[in-house]
Amino acid sequence: MIDMLIGITLLPLVLITPGLAWTFVILPANRVPWPERLGWSIGLSIIVAPLSVFWANLGLGVPVTPWGIALVLLAVTSLPVALSLAKGRLMSSFRERLRHDSRRSR
């Protein structure tokens, strides 16, 4: 029973988290309603999880064990978060540059 509860608790880490992280890279940040973001997250997780586990095993030799999968999921979830942060930093520096240029031209 406890094993089952632990299993159910872990399900969102495969079924939602990786896709949710990727939606912040693929979709505009604030313009997508949460129910749709969640729906797309589940769809993306169903794609991202097997793709990453499959290629990590065949390409990099990461074993399909609980820890191996945890490592792959962590990587595949962190990557879009990093990309998203980098994108945000890039965007803010781009906006800063625009503001600076417009001030100079005035």
Added chain:
Amino acid sequence: MTVLRDTFGLAIGIAFPAFLILLVARELGVLPGLGFLPYLPPVLAVLAIPAIRRTGLPQVSRLPKPALLVGAAFVVAVSVRLGLSLAYETPLGYDAGLYRYVFNAYSFGLPDIPESSLAEWVRTVYPQGLPTFVTALAVFTGLSADALVRYGLPLLSAALVVPIYWIGREAFSQRAGVTAAVLYAISYTHLFTFGLLYLKNAVGLLLLLLALHALQKRQHALFGVFVGGIGIYHRPTLLIVVAVALVFALATRQPRVLSSLALGAIIAAPMLILRWDANWGLLADALGGNAGAATAANDGGGTFFDLGTYRWASLAYQPFALIAVVWCLVRRDWNLPLLLMAVAGGIVALQLFFFRRQIIPLDLAMLLKAGKGIDLAIAWLPEGRRMAMVGALGALLVVGTGAASVRYLDEASPLMDRDQLAVVEWISDGVPADAIIVASAYDAPWVAGWSGREVIAPGQFDIVIHDREEWLDFLESDSADAASEFLSQYPAPLYIYYSGRTASYLDVSKFTGPKFSLVHEEAGARVYAFASSSDLRD
């Protein structure tokens, strides 16, 4: 002219409920016969054209709480499916054993994905996506693959109400989306699909709907990822989504859709190329209209119903769907449900690749169009009594659509009972590890899933020596000599499993004489051992 159109509108407002009353009367057995009913929906749609051409239909008030209605549709869908799934000890559907075999094959190969050591039929029929996903999920959470399928498939199948609502809302209106979601929850076609345990189809449909919704919202990158995802889960759905996207790109002049398809190809191609030999054969067969040639000898119970059955199963919402099709054509509105209907309907009508199973996405498109059609019919109802008539129309539609589903719930049962399955499980301990089991196409998936032995069956699995006619002769024959000659061509040690089910097509009276011995029997299910001439000499 306006008067004429108004009259038509009013007539249609009355003709549709009248049609539904006749259908419900037939479904409830009050008026048996009525074989002309399937011919009426196109007539009703044509009659509606003058009213459709009228612009400025009266505004109908919005639904007060759509999320609540979609939630209710989900609860109905999931309750019915979970109820069906948990009512029996053995799983529903023909494919249960095949999925169990595949998931076991992946599980035995751990900690590696056994890509190179899989049986040829697994490589051909099961793309990497689903087995890898289920295996990863089972390993990571500790839940068994059986439990994930048993509880996960009802949730997955019921969850389709949500993207159906989104697509209907985006393409037509909130009311159309809600109506389509409610109809899905009680649709016979989709309940039947669930009962067959079409797991790959279920994931393929979810991704298809999410992809189409992404395309509606012009989220092209997201659409591309979903196309790639569909490619690693369900190839027939991939062909559908690509065809729909190409037509959509042409009709709406959105070249970015082509870039999305390229992204999808980049995602899916490496996995497809890994099994290029198997996929190329399948694609060549599909394009040549010869899909299923590899399984031509398979006369088992996994076949989806035909177009004739579908015409009756979808009759309640057909006129509404057709009227919405006419509405879109008149207005040149190339929305995605219309294109999905055209592509899936074209495949079914022309009997192209996997055409029976394409009835499933066709029905999704029909439900979405029916949502719009019902929206139109409501607008045509006489204004004074609209609320009362909407209630009556809704009740008729629910009874007309749901009656077949209720009958199915009564009739549905697993294709194998617990005792018959126990005999299959006995094989895993009772016969040598290198034994091969011969079974009918009906019994074979169960033997593959639960016996842990290699299986020989008509048109399935890797050992193919005989064609369809030769198998039929063997299954029907009562001659021990003919059976012996047939079986001696397969590698020994050979055993035969027979479930005893009427649908399992195997005359066991032939298994007599020195070469056959009954090694196990329980609840009508039997296991025979076959001794070839060389065995007897030994």
